[in-house]
Amino acid sequence: MALEFSVQAKQQIDRLLTRYPNKQAALLPVLHVAQDEFGHLPDEALDLVARTLELPPSHVYGVITFYTMFHRARTGTNHLMVCTNISCQLKGGDAILEHCEKKLNIKAGETTADGAFTLIEEECLAACANAPMMICGTDYFLDLTPAKVDVILEDLRKKHAERKRQKA
Amino acid sequence: MGWEDAKGIKIVTKNFGVANSHKLAVYQQRGGWNAFKKALALQPTALVDEVKKSNLRGRGGAGFSTGMKWSFVPKEAKRVYLVCNADESEPGTCKDRELLAFDPHLLIEGMAIASYALRCKHAYIYIRGEMMREAKIVQAAIDEAYEAGFLGREHSAAAGGFKLDLTLHRGAGAYICGEETALLNSLEGKRGWPRLKPPFPAVRGLFQESTIVNNVETLMNVPDIVEKGGDWFAKMGTPKSGGTRIVCVSGHVKKPGVYELPMGIPFKNLIYDVCGGMSGTAKLKGLIPGGSSMPPLDASEIDVPIEFDALMTDPRIKDVEVKPGVPFDMGGGRKLKTMAGSGGIVVFDESTDVVALTARIMKFYAHESCGQCTPCREGTGWLARICKRLAIGEGRPGDVDLLANISVGIAGNTICPLGEAAAWPMLGFLTKFRADFEAKLKASKAVAA
Numbered sequence: 001m002a003l004e005f006s007v008q009a010k011q012q013i014d015r016l017l018t019r020y021p022n023k024q025a026a027l028l029p030v031l032h033v034a035q036d037e038f039g040h041l042p043d044e045a046l047d048l049v050a051r052t053l054e055l056p057p058s059h060v061y062g063v064i065t066f067y068t069m070f071h072r073a074r075t076g077t078n079h080l081m082v083c084t085n086i087s088c089q090l091k092g093g094d095a096i097l098e099h100c101e102k103k104l105n106i107k108a109g110e111t112t113a114d115g116a117f118t119l120i121e122e123e124c125l126a127a128c129a130n131a132p133m134m135i136c137g138t139d140y141f142l143d144l145t146p147a148k149v150d151v152i153l154e155d156l157r158k159k160h161a162e163r164k165r166q167k168a
Numbered sequence: 169m170g171w172e173d174a175k176g177i178k179i180v181t182k183n184f185g186v187a188n189s190h191k192l193a194v195y196q197q198r199g200g201w202n203a204f205k206k207a208l209a210l211q212p213t214a215l216v217d218e219v220k221k222s223n224l225r226g227r228g229g230a231g232f233s234t235g236m237k238w239s240f241v242p243k244e245a246k247r248v249y250l251v252c253n254a255d256e257s258e259p260g261t262c263k264d265r266e267l268l269a270f271d272p273h274l275l276i277e278g279m280a281i282a283s284y285a286l287r288c289k290h291a292y293i294y295i296r297g298e299m300m301r302e303a304k305i306v307q308a309a310i311d312e313a314y315e316a317g318f319l320g321r322e323h324s325a326a327a328g329g330f331k332l333d334l335t336l337h338r339g340a341g342a343y344i345c346g347e348e349t350a351l352l353n354s355l356e357g358k359r360g361w362p363r364l365k366p367p368f369p370a371v372r373g374l375f376q377e378s379t380i381v382n383n384v385e386t387l388m389n390v391p392d393i394v395e396k397g398g399d400w401f402a403k404m405g406t407p408k409s410g411g412t413r414i415v416c417v418s419g420h421v422k423k424p425g426v427y428e429l430p431m432g433i434p435f436k437n438l439i440y441d442v443c444g445g446m447s448g449t450a451k452l453k454g455l456i457p458g459g460s461s462m463p464p465l466d467a468s469e470i471d472v473p474i475e476f477d478a479l480m481t482d483p484r485i486k487d488v489e490v491k492p493g494v495p496f497d498m499g500g501g502r503k504l505k506t507m508a509g510s511g512g513i514v515v516f517d518e519s520t521d522v523v524a525l526t527a528r529i530m531k532f533y534a535h536e537s538c539g540q541c542t543p544c545r546e547g548t549g550w551l552a553r554i555c556k557r558l559a560i561g562e563g564r565p566g567d568v569d570l571l572a573n574i575s576v577g578i579a580g581n582t583i584c585p586l587g588e589a590a591a592w593p594m595l596g597f598l599t600k601f602r603a604d605f606e607a608k609l610k611a612s613k614a615v616a617a
Contacts, residue, residue, distance in 0.1 A: 019335040021375055027357030028340055055357075066359040066538075068341035069297045081298065085259040086460055086514055087418035089528050123343065123532055124259035124460075125298060128418035128512065129425045138301040 003044040005052070009037050013052060023053040027063055031070055040071040076111045076118035077163070078156050080104075081135050084121055087128035096132045097121055099146045103153055116160040117153075171473065174404040174430035179412050180388040181428040183271045190305050192312040195273035201318060203391035207281045208326040215285035219390065221398030223410035228253055228346075228383030229459065229509045231409070231476035238380060240370035241286055245378035250283050250291040251355065254306075254384050255339055255346040257296055258459035259532060260512030263414040264384040266426050268295070268302040271388070272309035276334065278387035280318060281394055283332045286380055290333045294351050297339040307336050343536035347584045348381040349373075350538065361540050362584035385414055385511075405431040406475050413474060413508075419455070419515040420447045432478070435470040439515060450517035454600060458509020460529045461589030463488050463596020465506065476508045488592065489599045490572050496595055499580060504592065522604040526597045527555035533590035544587040547578040551594055558605065563612035568605045572598055 005013065012033050016026045030049055031041065038045045041064055050057040064070045082100055084093040097108060100119055104112055108121040127133045130142035141152055183189040183198060192200075207215055220235025241248055252275065256264040268275065275293070283291050295303050313319045313334070323330045337355055339345050345354045349363035352374045373379025389411055393401045402410040413431045415438065418424045422444035429442065435455065439445065446452055454466045457479055465472070465485065472482045479485070485505040487495040495503045516525065534552035539545045551574055554567055575591035582588075598605060609615055 019333075024357035025355065025375070028354065029338065031340065032338060053357075059358075062359055063357065066342060067297070067339070070340055084528070085532060086456070086525060086528055087260050089525065090419045090514070090516055090520065122298070123535065124257060124261070126256050126262040126265040126296075128260050128262045128416055128514070131418055131424075135298065135300075138304060140301065 003048045006037060009033050024055055027053060035070060040074050076115050077160050078117050078136050079120060080117055081120045081122040083125045083133055085124040088131040091131040093132040096144050096149060099149055116157055171430035171432040177404060177412060178428050179392045180267060180385055189270050190272055190309060192273055192316060200273055201277055203395040204277050204280050207284055207394050208323055211327055212285045212287060218398040219393055222393045222401035223405060223408060224389055225409050225476055226383055227385035231508060234386055238286060241378045247377040248286050248288045249374040249377055249379040250279060250286055250288040251374060251379060251381045252279055252293040252384060252387055253351060253381050254293050254295040255351060257343045257346055258510045258512055260418055260456055260514040261459050261510040262416045263426050263511055265299060265302055267384050267388060269305055272306045274388045275384060276309060276313050278390040280332055281390050282387055284326060284330050292355060293336045294355055295336060295338055297341045303338055310334055310336055344538045344586060361538050364583055409476050413511060415511045415513050417443050417513045420517040421515050422447050432473040432475045434473050446517055448517060450519040453516050453518045453520055456514040457506055459512040461593060462509045463506040463592050464600055466600045474508060479506050479508045488595050490576055522601045523608045524559040527559040529593055530555045530590060537586060541582040543578045543581040547574050548590045550574050551590060558608045561612050563609045564614050568609055
């Protein structure tokens with residue numbers, strides 16, 4: 001079945017289109033809107049964006065696959081991005097990622113069976129003075145230790161369960 | 169003025185620590201938007217001259233004169249775009265993110281003044297996709313500036329009238345989009361592939377129009393230059409670099425952090441005075457002076473000042489070599505030392521596995537190569553794999569020389585500087601810490617047997 005944007009998303013896209021001299025320039029922002037709306041960007045979403053912006057689907061595909069934040073497959077509610085680049089490496093970032101893998105029982109790049117977490121090994125996230133660190137959405141978790149990670153994961157898991165209950 | 173006389177002067181971090189510094193009301197209480205009013209009373213060309221006089225140099229990495237860049241916009245240009253590069257992703261760099269979070273209005277005012285000087289009617293902020301929190305803060309600040317009439321409304325006080333629109337544009341995860349022409353392609357809704365220069369963006373940039381791309385910190389210096397004068401700004405720096413410098417210190421120091429410091433403070437004072445010395449018992453082994461794409465300094469080279477020209481030319485810094493005794497030629501016999509880059513200073517002590525550190529840097533560039541140019545697409549992957557096998561004791565005879573050869577094959581042979589961003593630190597680490605690489609090679613199974 002062909003996907004459609006919600007009324008709110010359509011309004012958002014109309015506003016975005018006023019900010020650029022042509023429709024193609026709104027592609028990244030519209031893809032963000034689409035991903036927020038559908039959770040990820042399967043072929044149907046790709047086609048919808050291409051139709052909306054009057055672009056060839058091949059162009060949209062090329063763009064989606066170039067950027068790491070666009071996901072073709074379903075991902076978890078929480079995108080846990082753990083930095084392992086140099087400043088974090090020097091302060092134990094690799095051990096933090098390993099700890100997350102063990103606690104969530106998945107490898108970096110995978111999603112937990114309950115759909116609560118997708119674990120991502122990230123490049124430098126620009127909080128080097130507080131290494132090791134990770135982000136989840138708009139939240140920064142700084143100066144991490146394995147014990148701190150345990151508390152954060154537990155908290156995020158609770159919030160995920162709560163949201164699920166509210167939806168049901 | 170020596171660096172010690174400029175201690176304590178804050179320009180871009182002047183509102184750090186003030187409650188609700190990201191709110192327009194607080195920003196205005198502290199003198200915000202006065203510089204803009206002053207600017208509108210001047211001719212745009214006078215503003216460009218003032219910025220030239222200030223010796224403000226680009227804080228994104230290259231250190232090019234901002235006023236000079238602005239003057240490259242052709243007089244006959246029909247449409248001009250100003251784009252703020254807020255795609256901070258150079259490993260070890262964390263200044264722009266804090267600047268955006270704590271003082272977004274200083275950036276907006278800086279962009280409004282710059283736009284008036286450049287005759288730009290619609291400016292863009294390209295913010296890194298992962299910075300979701302900062303994007304919210306900056307968007308809220310833009311909305312406030314629209315409501316207050318600084319944006320989106322005609323300013324009749326300006327010579328010839330002036331009205332500016334400002335749009336926040338989020339990236340989506342690609343380090344290469346910090347390179348200005350890749351950023352412009354990304355902003356046009358394409359893959360972030362760098363463009364060949366010339367034409368330079370000032371002549372043909374965003375949507376094929378004249379475009380100036382400036383870093384966050386660079387633009388945030390503009391209001392104070394207008395308010396206090398280019399001479400004031402130029403006087404506090406070194407002869408060719410005006411103003412202060414933000415450094416982001418990470419790694420093995422007691423007090424890592426983002427600091428606004430006098431231009432020209434030596435690394436030694438930074439580590440032992442500002443940052444309280446090394447964090448552990450191990451001594452300093454070396455540091456990366458300006459983000460992961462810059463060749464490192466070893467412990468004997470930390471007396472040099474943190475300043476654009478000094479890091480490229482100071483005789484106390486050893487030349488980067490292809491092999492012992494043979495300096496790397498950047499073209500035309502120019503030798504490579506290092507660069508001040510993005511201000512991301514990564515300090516490491518004697519306990520550090522330098523080969524593993526280099527391997528992590530190379531893994532990063534292999535991941536971030538956009539794939540357009542063969543030397544970079546293939547070469548960064550080779551560097552990453554060879555470094556890694558050395559780091560884990562699986563090196564093969566000749567690997568150390570091979571790393572240098574591959575680096576020489578990449579540098580200078582690609583459209584954009586990502587090639588050098590991998591090749592330069594690779595050669596730099598080999599030059600300064602060759603013994604570490606040789607030791608790893610010797611300990612490798614294939615070589616030991």
